[in-house]
Amino acid sequence: MDVTPLEVAVVGFLLGGVFFTFVTAVGVIRLPDVYARAHTASQTDTLGAGLTLIAVALVLGLETTTVKTVLLVAFIFVTNPTAAHAIARAAHEEDIEPWREDR
């Protein structure tokens, strides 16, 4: 079976994306409070989606759709922090104390 370098790269990026998405799933379960979980949520959005979309762009090659894929990443990078900040801010307004390991 022939495997081109491109396919290796694509699979590599996909695995990376899956890995970070998996880490987020684990993190959401393991981490103690809303603030800590917001940290791990940005992992899916940045590297999880980012690496996966890079793989998609590689498969598509030079095409208009590729540009749209890159734009998708750009928009995620703008909306993710906005959403994470909104959640954290709401939690803080509700006077939710951050969890600490020493109390």
Next chain:
Amino acid sequence: MVVPVGESVTLRQTVTYAVREALSGAGEPVVHFVAPVAWHDIGDVAAGVREETEMLLERVAVWAREDGDDDLVVETTVIGADTYLFGPDDYARVIATYADDSGIERVVVDPQYSPGGNVPILRPMEAALAERGLVVDEAPVDRPTRRGRLLRRGGALQFATLFGISFLFYQLLGGFAGTRFDVATGAVSATLVAAMLHRVTFTDRLGLRTLGRRLVRLVAYVPYLLYEIVVSNLRVAYVILHPSLPIEPRMIETECAVWGGMPLTLLANSITLTPGTLTVRVHGRRMMVHTLTPAAREGLFDGALERAVRFVFYGRPALAVATPRERDDARIVEDDDGADGGETVVSGPAGGDA
């Protein structure tokens, strides 16, 4: 009386009114013209703003002398240069502080005065001034005021820029097919967008050169941000997958050395984008950031991202600004006790010495 001044079409009339009022009132005729500015002493933007403001004040002083007689005393000052002016309250605060220091109780406001660029802050500023016990009075000017609407200063250049960007983006999504349909619908959409938004999209009056330099530096910033994101992602992944979950979450508070809405937004978003740090609150330049691990905390104290954002907006001179740690601008928030030590709550035999 105090008259806050800034570029406006009715400034000349306001000066005349203020001078007349000062001369007709009882006591010594003194007019203080103050120009509130929000700059900081670094970078290529600040120099231009400083010069412009000083020239404006000089012009106002000349006008006031034209209108007044020999008894009139004219004072001009730049105020607020050392603080971050953001909302109406900030402007009211620096003006009121100046008035208090000079023993003045009356403020004359130019109805077209717009210190917040495109953001309408005049009316709330007047309310805030009145709340501080000052007599606020708008200069009667001929030109009808257009307050209440979100528009100002939008010109042909803004329209053209916005039209160009929207049109290009439309064609990009259409794959630059170049068909007559695409071009026509693109032109219609871009016209609509530009017509509706060209007065509110651009808040800063920036020269093309400044804008171009910032764009180039922004392009250099993106790979750096990506690198930071990858590194911190790996760090957080390690912590999460580690069997003992070695996290030490702390809220920290830092006074950022960036000024203005755009730089602060870019910094706050970049901080949130890197796993391990999360912006929770922003008050002016003061940010509350939740940090997951000591390593993430150290990164924030060292201010690498802050420095990079400063570089994007102010160029090379901004790199010389000290880190938050050196400035003593970042600290760990220890609950409501407000104590600074690390062991406020740990109950031990040494308790009670605070």
